[in-house]
Amino acid sequence: xxxxxxxxxxxxxxxxxxxxxxxxxxxxxxxxxxxxxxxxxxxxxxxxxxxxxxxxxxxxxxxxxxxxxxxxxxxxxxxxxxxxxxxxxxxxxxxxxxxxxxxxxxxxxxxxxxxxxxxxxxxxxxxxxxxxxxxxxxxxxxxxxxxxxxxxxxxxxxxxxxxxxxxxxxxxxxxxxxxxxxxxxx
Amino acid sequence: xxxxxxxxxxxxxxxxxxxxxxxxxxxxxxxxxxxxxxxxxxxxxxxxxxxxxxxxxxxxxxxxxxxxxxxxxxxxxxxxxxxxxxxxxxxxxxxxxxxxxxxxxxxxxxxxxxxxxxxxxxxxxxxxxxxxxxxxxxxxxxxxxxxxxxxxxxxxxxxxxxxxxxxxxxxxxxxxxxxxxxxxxxxxxxxxxxxxxxxxxxxxxxxxxxxxxxxxxxxxxxxxxxxxxxxxxxxxxxxxxxxxxxxxxxxxxxxxxxxxxxxxxxxxxxxxxxxxxxxxxxxxxxxxxxxxxxxxxxxxxxxxxxxxxxxxxxxxxxxxxxxxxxxxxxxxxxxxxxxxxxxxxxxxxxxxxxxxxxxxxxxxxxxxxxxxxxxxxxxxxxxxxxxxxxxxxxxxxxxxxxxxxxxxxxxxxxx
Numbered sequence: 001x002x003x004x005x006x007x008x009x010x011x012x013x014x015x016x017x018x019x020x021x022x023x024x025x026x027x028x029x030x031x032x033x034x035x036x037x038x039x040x041x042x043x044x045x046x047x048x049x050x051x052x053x054x055x056x057x058x059x060x061x062x063x064x065x066x067x068x069x070x071x072x073x074x075x076x077x078x079x080x081x082x083x084x085x086x087x088x089x090x091x092x093x094x095x096x097x098x099x100x101x102x103x104x105x106x107x108x109x110x111x112x113x114x115x116x117x118x119x120x121x122x123x124x125x126x127x128x129x130x131x132x133x134x135x136x137x138x139x140x141x142x143x144x145x146x147x148x149x150x151x152x153x154x155x156x157x158x159x160x161x162x163x164x165x166x167x168x169x170x171x172x173x174x175x176x177x178x179x180x181x182x183x184x185x186x
Numbered sequence: 187x188x189x190x191x192x193x194x195x196x197x198x199x200x201x202x203x204x205x206x207x208x209x210x211x212x213x214x215x216x217x218x219x220x221x222x223x224x225x226x227x228x229x230x231x232x233x234x235x236x237x238x239x240x241x242x243x244x245x246x247x248x249x250x251x252x253x254x255x256x257x258x259x260x261x262x263x264x265x266x267x268x269x270x271x272x273x274x275x276x277x278x279x280x281x282x283x284x285x286x287x288x289x290x291x292x293x294x295x296x297x298x299x300x301x302x303x304x305x306x307x308x309x310x311x312x313x314x315x316x317x318x319x320x321x322x323x324x325x326x327x328x329x330x331x332x333x334x335x336x337x338x339x340x341x342x343x344x345x346x347x348x349x350x351x352x353x354x355x356x357x358x359x360x361x362x363x364x365x366x367x368x369x370x371x372x373x374x375x376x377x378x379x380x381x382x383x384x385x386x387x388x389x390x391x392x393x394x395x396x397x398x399x400x401x402x403x404x405x406x407x408x409x410x411x412x413x414x415x416x417x418x419x420x421x422x423x424x425x426x427x428x429x430x431x432x433x434x435x436x437x438x439x440x441x442x443x444x445x446x447x448x449x450x451x452x453x454x455x456x457x458x459x460x461x462x463x464x465x466x467x468x469x470x471x472x473x474x475x476x477x478x479x480x481x482x483x484x485x486x487x488x489x490x491x492x493x494x495x496x497x498x499x500x501x502x503x504x505x506x507x508x509x510x511x512x513x514x515x516x517x518x519x520x521x522x523x524x525x526x527x528x529x530x531x532x533x534x535x536x537x538x539x540x541x542x543x544x545x546x547x548x549x550x551x552x553x554x555x556x557x558x559x560x561x562x563x564x565x566x567x568x569x570x571x572x573x574x575x576x577x578x579x580x581x582x583x584x585x586x587x588x589x590x591x592x593x594x595x596x597x598x599x600x601x
Contacts, residue, residue: 097324
């Protein structure tokens with residue numbers, strides 16, 4: 001996975017919980033169909049509008065709630081990364097472990113507007129709003145965390161380490177396959 | 187420099203002299219618990235795992251299977267357990283909600299690290315364990331490697347003062363704290379103080395469980411004589427507790443006067459800054475009343491419900507659902523007559539499962555309905571329709587509400 005991403009941003013608010021992104025009824029579906037229900041009530045129709053490479057920007061306490069693998073659904077939709085003013089730590093870990101770049105940026109929802117183009121580089125902590133020319137930097141994440149994201153998440157890493165059949169290594173970089181392999185949580 | 191409970195456990199398990207907020211540490215995990223949902227998709231059988239004696243599998247979220255997808259997971263779990271010689275396999279019939287099974291079987295030990303694929307794993311913080319829920323990919327990874335990493339968060343200390351009144355439960359303590367202080371995102375919670383001895387173990391578990399609802403990382407209680415007696419009863423030995431140092435550094439220290447508390451209720455949506463005493467709520471009708479979950483499906487919760495319901499009847503038009511937290515709780519509650527009392531009053535007792543709490547099966551609520559629940563979450567849509575309203579309260583309050591048909595302080599029913 002790339003640690004530097006550029007894409008169109010979608011801006012959401014505070015306290016978006018896991019059940020608003022991955023409702024229980026969608027847990028009965030296969031991942032591609034489940035992914036059609038991300039933000040199903042918060043912003044109906046969004047999954048038809050979002051395009052591969054887009055970036056989700058959210059406010060405070062992003063992802064409070066369940067351990068269910070919401071990050072894998074964002075991967076399924078082709079979302080390139082998550083930016084939030086504050087992440088719930090379980091949700092943040094799920095992003096890292098799914099190889100989905102995630103950056104904590106205070107005031108993110110004031111610095112970006114729906115439709116802006118944003119660039120976020122986890123390797124040095126810099127960010128830029130390419131539409132408004134605003135820019136800055138945040139503390140760089142530890143190498144230990146950046147390495148997991150760069151390797152595409154923990155499942156490809158486990159294949160590389162011999163815990164899973166080696167031939168699955170590349171396949172597991174496909175998020176939806178990795179998700180089917182690790183199963184689901186709650 | 188002194189350490190909090192979590193910092194102390196991390197230091198031990200990372201082989202470090204000291205750990206401070208902001209550090210990133212790699213720790214050995216003492217027990218890893220998988221749940222049924224992990225097997226319901228295309229489970230990949232690993233080539234090898236770290237240690238079968240440090241692994242448990244609990245069938246809880248979707249049992250008995252409500253969908254074909256879930257039904258397909260059971261055989262995968264059984265094959266995996268057999269192939270790798272995993273003795274701690276809690277299959278349907280000796281199952282329960284994972285956090286209850288963890289407690290009943292001594293899987294959470296003081297001063298140790300516990301990981302499980304459910305966000306309410308912080309429940310085991312009641313036993314002085316550094317326990318937390320992690321995503322399925324990470325738990326899978328820990329199963330293979332035996333370790334994981336944590337970014338050490340600052341800790342909020344709750345000093346419990348005074349004695350907890352008999353009519354007030356751990357649920358009420360938590361709902362009060364959540365109403366007063368709101369979220370604790372990227373913070374640990376630590377509970378102790380002179381009033382701790384008056385808080386029974388089942389109430390501590392309710393409080394620890396719900397740390398997830400205020401977005402906390404770990405939610406951990408100090409060890410004391412009450413915990414020691416609980417562990418002795420369960421045959422848990424050979425552990426090393428982790429108390430905080432007197433000079434530990436906290437993000438904040440907050441005092442809670444237990445003696446001044448009364449039954450609380452949270453309004454729909456969130457528990458943060460959204461609760462109030464039941465006595466201040468006003469008349470609020472209910473369609474469904476639910477007692478269950480890892481937070482409040484314990485034997486003591488069923489006893490409290492049975493005491494309120496005995497000789498009374500559920501109001502016309504109201505459904506009361508009661509889900510014991512485990513098969514062991516179910517059997518003991520049956521032996522003691524609690525289930526009889528609940529059923530005689532018109533309540534429905536279900537098998538043990540996470541079902542209704544996460545809106546998956548066994549009691550989903552419909553549009554326009556109002557549910558009062560003693561479970562873990564009151565998010566919009568959590569228990570079914572996004573057009574349903576979910577209030578959260580203690581088992582006593584839920585049982586009393588089922589009798590009257592509106593959210594009711596149990597003291598007014600049993601007085």
